[in-house]
Amino acid sequence: MATITSLGVGSGLDLTGLLDQLQEAERGKLAPITLQKKQQQAKISAFGQLQTSLNAFQDSVAKINDPKLYQSLSASVRGDAVKATTTASALPGSYRVEVTQLATSGTLASSRVDKRDAALNLQGATALQLNFGSGDSVDIDIAPGSSLSAIRDAINANKGVGVNATIINDGQGYRLALSSKETGADASIDGFSFIDADKQPVTGPFAEDTDTKRAGENAALTVNGITISSAKNQIEGAIQGVTLNLSELSIADGETATSTINVERDTLKQREAINGFVKAYNDLKSTIGKLTSFSGDSETAGELVGDSTVRTIESRLRSVLTSGVEGGELSTLNQLGITLQRDGTLKVDDTKLNDLVANNPQALSDFFAGEKKGSGLAGKLGTSIEQLLGNNGVVKLAISGAENRVKSLDDRFERMEKSIEGTIIRYRRQFSQLDGMIAQMNSMSDYLTQQFDALDNQLGRRRR
Template identity: 25%
Template sequence: MDNPGSSIISAFGAGSGVDFVQLASDLSEASFGFQRGNIEARNEALTARISSASLLRSALTDLASALGDRIRTGDLAPRAAIGNPAVASVSTTPGLTPTGTYSLEVSQLASSQTLVSKSFGASSDLVGEGTLRIRFGTVDGATFAEDGAQAPLEITVEATDTLATLAAKINSAGGGTLDAYVANGTGGAQLVIKGQEGAANGFTVEGESSALLPIPAQGDLSYLSWQPATDSGELRATSKDALFALDSVPLSSASNAVTGLPEGIRLNLTGTNIGAPTTISFANDSSAITSVMTDFTAALNDLAGLLNAEGAAFGGTLGNDPGTRELKRDLARLTNETVMPGADAGEPSTLADLGLSLNRDGTFELDAARLNDAINSNPDAVAAMFTTGAFGVFATMDNLARDNSLRSDPGSLGGSLVRYEAQIERNDDRLARIADQQENLRSRLTRDLIAAERRVAGSQSTLSFLQQQIDAWNGSSN
């Protein structure tokens, strides 16, 4: 802040004529400007290093992630084939690779219970006040075994509820376990209730009327009650489990969408084939492996090009960075690193066995002929290298990406980022201290120079008075 005393003195033309406030600011700036500029230049260089290291780390991580996605859900995922597609469709659990063949015989599809109520005149007819209770369990002929694991639904029915509003209340209370609607057929309006697939998902309906003398007729809630022992045609379909055999082993499922099978096999059962088992087989597409290796080589070369540019000894932003040097060493070892330690003699175990080689300039090259030879000679072993398991091409790249991203390792790109970020933080602290020191110096200089200004102004006033007196004396003597 400028000193008001200096401004007043300058306004009257007194003093030395020098702007001491600006002079103090310029002197303090000159005293610390070099230090501050030097630190700011260092921070700018560190910021560039952080940007380059982050770019390299991101490129490596993205490469490993894209490779994993390609294996899990892309063209490298094993292809399933079924001899009789009318029986089921087959898929696999992401990350698992079934092999070989399996037999499948479906004797029964899973089904859900369908209940159609007695007729009403219209969907707007009142159903009667009371409580509608729906219990879940197994319906077997005229018997019902309640499933204690499923809580009954308790639905409060108002005197104003119609067949249509009751259907809506059932849907809301069921939360997806039941589907209710009103069907207007030739016999009038009827409430249709459908359950979920599975033998344990059958249900009964208890209409507990609030009337003093309940009569099972239209307008009384008891009219909608249903039990298997008193069924008079309301039951249109019974809930059942799917029954099937995989490799002759009897299995069941509450749903036609079957999971939890060996090696991650998933089935969507659509028909039966009693006495005529069909075959499920899995195979890898060798052309897809060639495509992936071609794309993988191109991605490695993109990474190598970025690494060569950023890590160049002369002109590279990360020319002397230990994390960058370590990544260069890792990539140089990549082709000959054993990615399948359990491979049998003669089976491919390295990326070099798949035709990948390293050039002198750090780029990669794919020998398509060598890759084709490996695929033709050991198709299963080559396919095993492209899984998401503990070993293989993906695991190798994933580990490489993780190791180079470790912030706890000073020799990794992650460690470099930690180091550069810490240096910027220390430099920012130094800049804050310099700013405080500069401000203190400016304040002290301003205070001292203003005091000197005032002394000079006082001396000039005294000198002016003496000069006037001398001039007066000289004039009188004449």
């Protein structure tokens, strides 16, 4: 019997179409697995949104859990004399600052030599002695026959000397130019000389040019009439907790630059942090509402509707928010003007909160940050959120559970596909056998018909 290579050729039946229908019906068994996998992947995405919203709430809680927030002060400046910044130790007050002199660095130059790289007759000198406004001096060792360039390099190689050295060409020769690294009278370069091994003065090949000398000066200013002298233009300690910066100031001789500095509580930062906390919580509630929404239509239901993880998160956070704190002037959010609405969101009474921020920041600090770390409302919330988001928290466990179910469904899908493939192969083999059998029977039928016709002809019978 000839081999049938295409189903239905031998029998004349549409066996290929029938096999396709059977294959489609078999693959329909994969649809529930695909749907379940899609649902689990949607859950993983939803848990990711929930985690992101929880992280944002956690950040807002951390801000109000910082005691420094309620102690923060800001400095506002009127006038161009200074810029001012504050630290936690600053105290409220108003200060009039008058600046008559900036701190400057000292400079001087040597007399002229003809060549910068030629050996100099040092007259036995073994060191260059640098003298400063403070009365201190530093000896810089130099080699016999050093050039002007070599002396410059020897000075610059000594990083702790407090002087920068360079060479200037004045058009007629070369000069060694020195400048103090620091501002102020004490740090000012006051002069130099050559000395021998016994520390005795030696007449060198060049000397200090007094006409080029510019002594460094201290900054001169008054704060509320009190005279202050500073070697630096960044002044700390003149006003408690306030740093004054004169660096960008320009004062002509005989002039005075005046500014008024007002140090006051930075109520804006506190209001922003507390309102940010309320907004982050309401955003979290909004995210939960979207993920758990249900209107009766399963096609439009939220991915986490009925999920126990969401209920756990809401329950724990609500418990902390409503329990409040003990031992302080304020014990509940209501006393701050923050109330829990029927829909679970928080609402702020700005008038009440602003009054507390302006007049009783310590009570706010005790309520949110607590006297001890973690004892305030924010500390308790932070602990709860950390537990919820931790490696063993409900969010991570829910995500890992959904991921494991996706993996299990993938394995099940693969096994089902192999099973379906085996079934279709079996159907194809059976259909092929059926096709062959019918073809054989048709062939036998044709043969018998021919034989009967031949017999009838021999017998003279006509078949009807």
